[in-house]
Amino acid sequence: MSLKTIIRLQKLQLDEKRRVLAELHTLADRLRNEIEKVKQEIVHEQDTVRDDFSVSFTYSNFAQAALERGRKLGESLAQVEAQIEIATDEMAEAFQELKRYELAEEERQKRERDKQKRKDAAMLDETALVGFRRRQAEEEEAAGG
Numbered sequence: 001m002s003l004k005t006i007i008r009l010q011k012l013q014l015d016e017k018r019r020v021l022a023e024l025h026t027l028a029d030r031l032r033n034e035i036e037k038v039k040q041e042i043v044h045e046q047d048t049v050r051d052d053f054s055v056s057f058t059y060s061n062f063a064q065a066a067l068e069r070g071r072k073l074g075e076s077l078a079q080v081e082a083q084i085e086i087a088t089d090e091m092a093e094a095f096q097e098l099k100r101y102e103l104a105e106e107e108r109q110k111r112e113r114d115k116q117k118r119k120d121a122a123m124l125d126e127t128a129l130v131g132f133r134r135r136q137a138e139e140e141e142a143a144g145g
Contacts, residue, residue: 003105010098017091024084031077038070 042063049056 003101003108007098007101007105010094010101014091014094014098017087017094021084021087021091024080024087028077028080028084031073031080035070035073035077038066038073042066042070 045059045062045066049059
């Protein structure tokens with residue numbers, strides 16, 4: 001398998017890891033928003049209870065359910081944040097591996113260019129030498145003849 005093929009595969013893997021990380025960040029943002037909504041609902045219900053004592057009997061059940069929902073959302077957020085950390089590390093590793101392959105490919109291309117330059121220089125030297133010998137032979141022929 002050529003380095004170009006490996007680089008292409010690494011780029012695909014890196015793009016996939018970036019996509020997964022972006023999805024995890026989106027999920028974490030949604031969970032944070034849900035947690036904030038639960039907090040706002042609790043504050044709203046507390047305000048309602050202060051204004052209208054007759055609803056205070058249902059507040060306890062609401063508060064327990066809201067707190068439980070908030071707790072579960074918090075647990076989910078903690079899990080997603082742990083996954084984000086892992087995904088970030090994996091993406092960084094994939095990026096480093098891609099860079100290693102790209103540097104290896106650059107070095108290979110440099111060696112190829114240097115090799116071609118040496119070939120070109122040798123060909124030019126040979127051409128110059130043949131021309132020099134031809135002129136030298138012509139000069140000797142002209143001087144001798």
